[in-house]
Amino acid sequence: MRFLPLIWSGIWRKPGRTNLIFLQVSxxxxxxxxxxxxxxxxxxxxxxxxxxxLLVHSSLNVLDDSLPLGLFEGxxxxxxxxxxxxxxLFRAIYQNPSQKLGIVAIRPxxxxxxxxxxxxxxxxxxxxxxTRTGTIIREGLAKKYGWKVxxxxxxxxxTKQMNGSTDWAFDVVGTYTDSDVGGGxxxxxxxxxxxxxxxxxxKGTVQHFNVAVSDPKLAVNVADAIDRRFANxxxxxxxxxxxxxxxxxxxxxxxxxxxxxxxxxxxxxxxLFATTTMMMQSIRERTPELAVLKTLGFTxxxxxxxxxxxAVAVFVAAAACGLALALLVFPFASKIVPGLSMxxxxxxxxxxxxxxxxxxxxxxxxxxxxxxxxxxALARR
Amino acid sequence: MSFTRQFLGxxxxxLSGVRQRVAPVLTIIIGVTCAVGVLVSMLAMGAGARRQExxxxxxxxxxxxxxxxxxxxxxxxxxxxxxxxxxxGIQKGTQDEPxxxxxxxxxxxxxxxxxxxxxxxxxxxxxxxxxxxQPQMHLTGGRMFRPGVHELIASSPCIRQFTGFEIGDRxxxxxxxxxVVGHFxxxxxxxxxxxxxxxxxxxxxSRNAYGAVSVxxxxxxxxxxxxxxxxxxxxxxxxxxxxxEVAEQGFKELNAILNFVSYFVGTxxxxxxxxxxxxSLYTIVDSRRSELATLRAIxxxxxxxxxxxxxxxxxxxxxxxLLGGALAWVFFNGLSASPFGFSFQLAVTPSxxxxxxxxxxxxxxxxxxxxxxxxxRVPVATALRATYAMTLSEGGDSR
Numbered sequence: 001m002r003f004l005p006l007i008w009s010g011i012w013r014k015p016g017r018t019n020l021i022f023l024q025v026s027x028x029x030x031x032x033x034x035x036x037x038x039x040x041x042x043x044x045x046x047x048x049x050x051x052x053x054l055l056v057h058s059s060l061n062v063l064d065d066s067l068p069l070g071l072f073e074g075x076x077x078x079x080x081x082x083x084x085x086x087x088x089l090f091r092a093i094y095q096n097p098s099q100k101l102g103i104v105a106i107r108p109x110x111x112x113x114x115x116x117x118x119x120x121x122x123x124x125x126x127x128x129x130x131t132r133t134g135t136i137i138r139e140g141l142a143k144k145y146g147w148k149v150x151x152x153x154x155x156x157x158x159t160k161q162m163n164g165s166t167d168w169a170f171d172v173v174g175t176y177t178d179s180d181v182g183g184g185x186x187x188x189x190x191x192x193x194x195x196x197x198x199x200x201x202x203k204g205t206v207q208h209f210n211v212a213v214s215d216p217k218l219a220v221n222v223a224d225a226i227d228r229r230f231a232n233x234x235x236x237x238x239x240x241x242x243x244x245x246x247x248x249x250x251x252x253x254x255x256x257x258x259x260x261x262x263x264x265x266x267x268x269x270x271x272l273f274a275t276t277t278m279m280m281q282s283i284r285e286r287t288p289e290l291a292v293l294k295t296l297g298f299t300x301x302x303x304x305x306x307x308x309x310x311a312v313a314v315f316v317a318a319a320a321c322g323l324a325l326a327l328l329v330f331p332f333a334s335k336i337v338p339g340l341s342m343x344x345x346x347x348x349x350x351x352x353x354x355x356x357x358x359x360x361x362x363x364x365x366x367x368x369x370x371x372x373x374x375x376x377a378l379a380r381r
Numbered sequence: 382m383s384f385t386r387q388f389l390g391x392x393x394x395x396l397s398g399v400r401q402r403v404a405p406v407l408t409i410i411i412g413v414t415c416a417v418g419v420l421v422s423m424l425a426m427g428a429g430a431r432r433q434e435x436x437x438x439x440x441x442x443x444x445x446x447x448x449x450x451x452x453x454x455x456x457x458x459x460x461x462x463x464x465x466x467x468x469x470g471i472q473k474g475t476q477d478e479p480x481x482x483x484x485x486x487x488x489x490x491x492x493x494x495x496x497x498x499x500x501x502x503x504x505x506x507x508x509x510x511x512x513x514x515q516p517q518m519h520l521t522g523g524r525m526f527r528p529g530v531h532e533l534i535a536s537s538p539c540i541r542q543f544t545g546f547e548i549g550d551r552x553x554x555x556x557x558x559x560x561v562v563g564h565f566x567x568x569x570x571x572x573x574x575x576x577x578x579x580x581x582x583x584x585x586x587s588r589n590a591y592g593a594v595s596v597x598x599x600x601x602x603x604x605x606x607x608x609x610x611x612x613x614x615x616x617x618x619x620x621x622x623x624x625x626e627v628a629e630q631g632f633k634e635l636n637a638i639l640n641f642v643s644y645f646v647g648t649x650x651x652x653x654x655x656x657x658x659x660x661s662l663y664t665i666v667d668s669r670r671s672e673l674a675t676l677r678a679i680x681x682x683x684x685x686x687x688x689x690x691x692x693x694x695x696x697x698x699x700x701x702x703l704l705g706g707a708l709a710w711v712f713f714n715g716l717s718a719s720p721f722g723f724s725f726q727l728a729v730t731p732s733x734x735x736x737x738x739x740x741x742x743x744x745x746x747x748x749x750x751x752x753x754x755x756x757x758r759v760p761v762a763t764a765l766r767a768t769y770a771m772t773l774s775e776g777g778d779s780r
Contacts, residue, residue, distance in 0.1 A: 270415035
């Protein structure tokens, strides 16, 4: 502890230089934080996506083709399938075209929730079952528009009703949360039975089926079995887990991994070089002072540690500052990838890197300082 | 002594002292190298994507899309075919048919050869006039698809990137088998594209509107007349665009992302490198206090000192910039990348390198400013007195 004032005065011996190093390290670690955060964040998003929840799409085109509801029994009879849930999707706007919503039509049958990533209070599900035009809205949506249970929400769509109108209206019966990051955040759940009866075209079709498997370890086999069951039929299927879907969605950013790795290493190498020369310069200038310390009885080891600790203190503080900055700007990056958040591990990794860079750049000067010959050093004064 | 001679004298003196200051000078050079290298490499992505997007664009190509729609997302009904074929200015093919290509796109999936990952690529239904529309397109193996039969031809990037595109391979598409009968090359494009007969695709996928129509004009000058004729025709709810405009639009989004990322990373690295340069230059200037004070004492202008330090700073940034550009070229030029679903080769162009050098010169200038001002303000008396004392005690080593 008694070394603290000594370290402090060492840091502020040349305030201009220390400030510049501090800024340089901060900038480098801000960049490190954003890039590494992006890379690791994407890996986390993929890792968090459920591998045991399968989506059965038409193999023709995952984006906009449909499957007949009649496949329900066929999928259900595949060994290992626990719950099958039909899902139909369409888009709507609320009041003006910039307020887009996604509508998810589901059948709230027994056990349906286990085939989704939603969390819904049982009362709300019961209310949806008993209210044909009911809807359970995502919590974010309820906040955004201030919708409450009992509200009647008119929506404009491009989906025609039997009566020719493309306007639909639903009654809010509850709210839900979704742990999955794909598929948009402004969504509401409605009754498939009501929707299918009321719509004009495309009756009896679904966009995909959600499938919960009885044994998560066998999810891949079950997916293959479902696709084999419908291969060579007019409704060939393509079954993927949520994780596989997240993977192919985020493939694009995965392709940038090489670039991100290169940039991060280049930044650290450049930083290391700059700081090493600065440390050496600083120790050279302080040779007489260090010699005085040794004259006063400081051991070689104490002087060595003094130099290293000084560097580590500055670097860790600066890196913390840079990483904080990265945390601050990170929400902008997460606009590109929904659900992305800065993983804590990146901050930890950044601080470890800061300690390493500090230790390496202080190593040579510290050794020099420790080996200092008092007589020779003082003679120069 | 004139300003120029003073300035040159100081500059030469500064440069000749480089041997004693290798470390700070190297710090500047390496910092600038890294900053410029990264910036140029990242901009090379945008340049590569643009080069590829624009490589096959011809001035005599025009595309018809539904007013307000995007390329390949138009809705051009069969009723509009006859009026389109009758439009003026369209080049005639070998059998005197107008060179008009009707297109309809369906995304189908493939598996990557290396990773086995799934990826979507376009299956484009196309008229057989396509070979006359794109003279640079040629078969490298097999034969052309026949209309009315489930046959495909695949571009050579498909064969390199994906499995299942050898000639004779069968692909299950919409419940029926399609046979790969040919391979083709298509100019610069690195994108995997699969062609089949357009009417066949439309009937298979029960579509009744084309996604886009492309025509080859007699000459680029005919475009204006062609566009006006499209506008004037009440049977056509279409808009004519030059191929270049269409390519530019399709590319805009990717370009915006790539540019944002490049300049974001490039700017941060430039700030870091500039800070490093400031620190190094302070060290250099400090080590020269006595020389600078002496110069001031014998009548050198402060302005000459300031300019000489700025120029020195720029001179140290320059080799860094060139080295950075060279490294970017060595490591990244021609490298294949496929971010955001586009695949292209990075292109480190001369203009990018020039931009990188200019970027570095700005870094040098900004980095040199504060140290130069400090150099010009060295108090003559104190600096000389300190040097005098030092000289007495250590025999001339002013460090």
